[in-house]
Amino acid sequence: MSSQPKAPQQALPTPIGVGILGAGPVTQAIHLPSLARLGEILTVRHIMDVDPAVAESVAARVGAAHSTSIDALLGDPAVEIVAICSPHQFHAEQVIAACRAGKKAVLCEKPFAMNAEEAAQISAVSQETGVPIIVGAMHTFDPGWLAAQENWDDLPETAHTIRSSIVLPPNARFEDFATEVITRPASGTPDYTDPEVIKGALRGGVMGLAIHDLPLIRRFTPDFKDIEVLEARHVRPFGYVISLRTPTRTIELRAAMNNTWKPEWSFEAFSDDAALRIDFTPSYVQAGSAVAAFTRGSQTTVHGPFDHNGYEGEWRELAALAAGTKQPPSAQTLIDDLTFALDIADATVANVESRHAVAEGAHA
Amino acid sequence: MNAGAEFTQYTVRATPEAQEAGAVALAVASLPESFGPAADGNHADVQVIAGRPGWTAQAVEAIAAGARGLVVVNPSPENVDSLAEAAARHNTVVVLDQRWASNPAINGAEDAVRSQAGRAAVLDTVATAPVGTDSGGLLADHLAAVVRIAGPLANLRLLNRGLHGYITTAVLANGAPVALQGVVSNARPAALDFRLLTDDGGVSVTLPEPVAAWPATVTVTGPQGELLLPTIYESAHRATWRRLKEHLDAGTIPSDLHRFAALTESITALT
Numbered sequence: 001m002s003s004q005p006k007a008p009q010q011a012l013p014t015p016i017g018v019g020i021l022g023a024g025p026v027t028q029a030i031h032l033p034s035l036a037r038l039g040e041i042l043t044v045r046h047i048m049d050v051d052p053a054v055a056e057s058v059a060a061r062v063g064a065a066h067s068t069s070i071d072a073l074l075g076d077p078a079v080e081i082v083a084i085c086s087p088h089q090f091h092a093e094q095v096i097a098a099c100r101a102g103k104k105a106v107l108c109e110k111p112f113a114m115n116a117e118e119a120a121q122i123s124a125v126s127q128e129t130g131v132p133i134i135v136g137a138m139h140t141f142d143p144g145w146l147a148a149q150e151n152w153d154d155l156p157e158t159a160h161t162i163r164s165s166i167v168l169p170p171n172a173r174f175e176d177f178a179t180e181v182i183t184r185p186a187s188g189t190p191d192y193t194d195p196e197v198i199k200g201a202l203r204g205g206v207m208g209l210a211i212h213d214l215p216l217i218r219r220f221t222p223d224f225k226d227i228e229v230l231e232a233r234h235v236r237p238f239g240y241v242i243s244l245r246t247p248t249r250t251i252e253l254r255a256a257m258n259n260t261w262k263p264e265w266s267f268e269a270f271s272d273d274a275a276l277r278i279d280f281t282p283s284y285v286q287a288g289s290a291v292a293a294f295t296r297g298s299q300t301t302v303h304g305p306f307d308h309n310g311y312e313g314e315w316r317e318l319a320a321l322a323a324g325t326k327q328p329p330s331a332q333t334l335i336d337d338l339t340f341a342l343d344i345a346d347a348t349v350a351n352v353e354s355r356h357a358v359a360e361g362a363h364a
Numbered sequence: 365m366n367a368g369a370e371f372t373q374y375t376v377r378a379t380p381e382a383q384e385a386g387a388v389a390l391a392v393a394s395l396p397e398s399f400g401p402a403a404d405g406n407h408a409d410v411q412v413i414a415g416r417p418g419w420t421a422q423a424v425e426a427i428a429a430g431a432r433g434l435v436v437v438n439p440s441p442e443n444v445d446s447l448a449e450a451a452a453r454h455n456t457v458v459v460l461d462q463r464w465a466s467n468p469a470i471n472g473a474e475d476a477v478r479s480q481a482g483r484a485a486v487l488d489t490v491a492t493a494p495v496g497t498d499s500g501g502l503l504a505d506h507l508a509a510v511v512r513i514a515g516p517l518a519n520l521r522l523l524n525r526g527l528h529g530y531i532t533t534a535v536l537a538n539g540a541p542v543a544l545q546g547v548v549s550n551a552r553p554a555a556l557d558f559r560l561l562t563d564d565g566g567v568s569v570t571l572p573e574p575v576a577a578w579p580a581t582v583t584v585t586g587p588q589g590e591l592l593l594p595t596i597y598e599s600a601h602r603a604t605w606r607r608l609k610e611h612l613d614a615g616t617i618p619s620d621l622h623r624f625a626a627l628t629e630s631i632t633a634l635t
Binding site: 160161163165167230231233234235236237239241243245250252254256258259260261262270271272273274275295296297298 | 485486488490495523524526528529531533540541543545547548549550551552553561562563564565566585587590
């Protein structure tokens, strides 16, 4: 990238330094391309990965320092915002370390903790240190979702039916549209006859895929704490059909990751007289925002598309948080989003276990 | 029409309820060579009745009174054994005018879906209907169309049912999960959405209400791209009348009652 100095009318503020923990495909194909669009406000200063060759290679793409240790990244004074893109089990510990290191803001990929206790610890540390945290639920930062929020009137209170539907090609298809990925995680061939494999796949489906839209669903489910799984089923090779209800809502979750070229990622909410449908663009590609459509009988109002997606929205939010021009989301919101996802994941696994037990009993 | 060609016009009489529910006057007017209203007091070749509970007894009476053809609009689930027997005995053509299952796009959808069903990964289908719709009736209409397109469903079970709709679960022959959801809301025009996903594509079907000749859409997605089957600007009502005419002319018996018996059995087992 050329960097010919310009003679600005006024001095531009120095871009805020970013450090990224974990340099896998998400960092390479999502965060770096998003940050490349925001060069005037954010700049990558440090890339950490446990694989030194990956850390070096990815850092070289953006002219950043590289390391294999968290301490090195957190100790780098050029890093003002930390993005945590490591495997799930490290998230809580790393978020806490980033807050303690006195950074200006932290982005943690979802889920930001593996249980409610970890979430409460993170919240306490964030409050104590004053470091704002956001979780990478990118759709909540998508301008299409934000436009819907401004126009949905009382729909979150009056909706009775909610649907989340996700059909995705293999990630690699879209990663390759976004960048040149090095090192992809190996994938195996699961044994679908093993109930433990199915349980693991469903838990992974909720915590790795459904979780993208569970904050949206929770926004339309005031009684989210009373969630009940009616039935959870696995979709081969990876996906789920999960039917849920609360005392006031019916919620359907659908996902299928297969070899199709045609993605679909939608969120729908229905009340007696209004419906909202949001169609999100696929992750990885810079294909603009979601489109939100409200339908009330024969009248449809459409919002979007806008020129950037939720990932870029996340980074814009982080820049504003680091600059102190915006307030962070409440810690309770993050905790509630997490516990909602964990409750669904646990109840999903329990549903599969109980069905399996019944089937075993029938064969005994 | 060529001068001198032979054609048969069948006279029609509908109960007031059926007349409205089946938009009979409009359908008959759109097939003027084939059908026409019966004059007052005269016997009608074709009787049209509404499919409210007890319709099978009414249908048997109409057959006994000499109807050559019978159209039943929106039949509710009911045992059709006696009716089928009476229809066979009198060689009466009984066709069912179902809001979605009678849509003329169903044939193309059925071919597209059945050729891919062995590779199905999941079938997700949603029926939407206005507030005030009985969710049991909606489920019957929904299931009639889904079974028509996809074939029989196994392990059919109702998970949830209320004022706002229902969730029903089943599996396809290859074990792939099926989810049928009913949503009762005025937010969108009533319609049926059907999506079968396979390992590399699938078939998507949307069926509109028969109040207008809105075309259904059938889209087949595969590795090579996407194909929209030719759109048919004909309502389920009119398609039903065309079928009736074909059977009357040919003297054949349609499979409507046979299919409906299986549907009734499924619905009865559910509730």
